[in-house]
Amino acid sequence: MAALIGRDLLGLADLSSTELQELLEMATQLKSQQLKLHSNKVLGLLFSKASTRTRVSFTVAMYQLGGQVIDLNPNVTQVSRGEPVQDTARVLDRYLDILAIRTFAQQELEIFANYAKIPVINALTDLEHPCQVLADLQTIQEYFGTLAGLTLAYVGDGNNVANSLMLGCALAGMHVQVAFPSGYAPDAEIVEKARAVANNKTEVVLTHDPKAAAEGAHILYTDVWASMGQEAEADNRLPIFQPYQISEQLLGLADPQAIVLHCLPAHRGEEITEEVIEGSQSKVWDQAENRLHAQKALLASILGAE
Template sequence: MAELKGRDLLSLADLTSEEVTALLQLAAQLKSGQLKPQCNKVLGLLFYKASTRTRVSFTVAMYQLGGQVIDLNTTTTQVSRGEPVEDTARVLDRYLDILSIRTFEQQQLETFAHYAKIPVINALTDREHPCQILADLLTVEECFGKLKGLTLTYVGDGNNVAHSLLLGCALVGMNVKIATPADFKPLTEIVEQAKAIALPETEIIVTEDPEAAAKGSHVIYTDVWASMGQESEADSRIPIFQPYQANEQLLSLADPEAIVLHCLPAHRGEEITTDVIEGSHSKVWDQAENRMHAQKALLASLLGIGD
């Protein structure tokens, strides 16, 4: 993975199909213990949004690689007092080897990456969640032994997860169907970008019909109906999104061996029912664990560990 050394990951579209495949292979080797690269590097976590899985998985992944982690709490740094992004980026560049940022605006992430020479990782923005989708693809590959030709159906809000699923599935040759209410579709520019980078014969569909989207699908995927920063809209969204719930009826339309994924945290009884998330088709906990393995592969590649 020498070609990734020193690069940023701001979007899954920053990667080629071959690079995604190589990252997933490396993640599987790291998970199995087949490879145990070690480093003496420092990862900074600059999170403007709350986090459980992303924070812990990045921290454990870096520790297991032999590195150190600094949690840059935005409430106790000068960021909270309005220090310009470009100033913070240039200072952190002098201290750290790599930086993972979880924030609201994609533009803020891109500004950090512009002013910092070290690799910058998108740990979630309102536009994309690339690290989550690397873990998702690793989970699907573990379950089916392949990715190309499978179909993933996402139901719910056309949010950052939906955006990154469009791009990630396109890159690995998975068909992807996004079913959302009319006013909550993914960004048209992301859909078009996914179509532009998709492998041949890959099907990319955006629809308002969740049942049609779920038919024959190998993966049923959902996320919360109101993302961070949209909490005030949560109650008003429930009746709009109710037809897009991941429940037994929707799952019955999918392939008999279909798996269920959710990036968490989950609101049982809203976007997913308890019997589905706790059922035999659920791979949600494997998916959550794989955040650590996928991000370990990403950190090792961007830092050039093992070269």
């Protein structure tokens, strides 16, 4: 993966289809311990949003590679006191080897990437969640043995996860069908970018009908109906999104061998039922574990681990 050494990952479209597949293969080999890599580097985590899986999986991945991690909580750095982003970026560039950022605005991430010479990874913004989708695709490939030609149905809010899923599926040669209520569409520019990547070889479909999206799908995927920063809207969103719940009835419309994914945390009884997330078709816990392996592959590739 020499092509990724020193590069940023600000969104999934930063990868080619070949690079994506090679990352997934490396993640699989790391998980099975067929491949062991070492990188004595320092990763900085600058997280403005709460995190369980992203924080722990990045930390463990870097430690397992033989590196170190510095948790740069904004509340105990000068970022919380108004230091300009570009100043923080130029200083961290002198201390760290790589930086993973979890924040609200994609623009903030891009400023860091512009002012820091070290690689910058998008660990989540309001626009995209590329590292999550790397793990999602690894999980799907583990179960089906392939990605090309499969259909993923995402039902719910057209949020950052939906955006990255459209790009990731297009890169992987998969069809993706996104069902959402009126007024909660995915980002229009991301939709066009995903369709350009798909290049008429696969479909990127938008619909308001969750049943139509789920029909015959190989993967059903959902996320919370109110993301971080939208908590005040949660109660108002409940009746709007209720028809988009992944229930046993909706799962029954999918392919008989379909799997269910959720990036977590899950609000059981809202976007997904208890029966489905705990059912035999749920691969949610494998999906969560694969955050570790996919991100380890990403770190190793960018850092040039040996």
